[in-house]
């Protein structure tokens with residue numbers, strides 16, 4: 029897909045981090061935006077900043093894990109813009125760090141609701157219209173954890189793997205309908221955002237008192253949200269299904285695939 033002036037994009041989790049970076053980068057390319065987030069006040073602040081630069085924005089507070097909320101968002105979007113060219117299912121959270129056998133069902137349910145069901149809700153609300161028009165693209169934000177293994181983060185890793193597999197399958201289904209339809213999964217390494225703080229605000233995690241608030245504090249080579257957004261949009265334009273910016277991400281994915289293939293080769297001898 030070519031991203032052009034006059035396109036319409038929906039971005040979930042747009043109040044902060046990668047979602048705000050995507051919004052800003054899309055706006056710079058002349059795209060009109062539907063910005064949405066469950067944190068209504070933060071969303072309005074983020075949208076106001078871009079509106080001040082003259083960007084055409086519809087901002088709607090919505091919870092991606094809630095089907096009705098997403099169908100309402102789609103309704104408002106089609107009333108205002110008539111179509112959607114790019115859907116960015118980006119909203120997300122982190123939960124507590126612990127081995128798999130100590131992760132609570134509450135943490136599992138929250139990540140499944142936001143990352144997996146949230147992505148499904150976005151696709152079900154918007155993609156039928158893209159299919160009807162015969163063009164459009166879906167960008168799903170996963171993580172390098174969706175291409176590799178992150179010990180102490182099973183709910184995060186497993187739901188990110190689900191988003192990767194979901195996107196690969198969705199892309200195959202969309203391309204079978206039309207070469208102008210497709211999907212891309214964004215699986216970055218560490219990005220300098222407020223993911224921990226926002227997840228705490230949403231009740232998903234309790235950060236230790238006095239803990240570091242900036243990812244850059246412990247990962248100086250963390251990417252900026254803008255760098256990640258540019259990599260994602262460039263990948264969409266290049267027709268790629270996967271994009272995984274960040275130091276070491278390619279090597280971790282390579283190691284996982286190599287060990288997977290090595291086991292399968294032994295097991296099938």
Ligand SMILES: NC(=O)c1ccc[n+]([C@@H]2O[C@H](COP(=O)([O-])OP(=O)(O)OC[C@H]3O[C@@H](n4cnc5c(N)ncnc54)[C@H](O)[C@@H]3O)[C@@H](O)[C@H]2O)c1
Nearest residue numbers: 041044045046065066091092119120171218219221223226
């Ligand atoms: N920051 C990183 O290092 C990193 C690395 C790889 C992947 N990711 C993934 O990227 C995605 C975006 O994260 P980020 O780092 O920009 O964090 P962020 O906290 O800055 O942005 C995420 C946004 O999603 C919103 N959100 C959470 N639950 C929601 C819901 N139910 N409905 C609607 N909005 C909701 C939050 O309010 C927040 O504004 C997440 O899925 C995250 O796991 C982040």
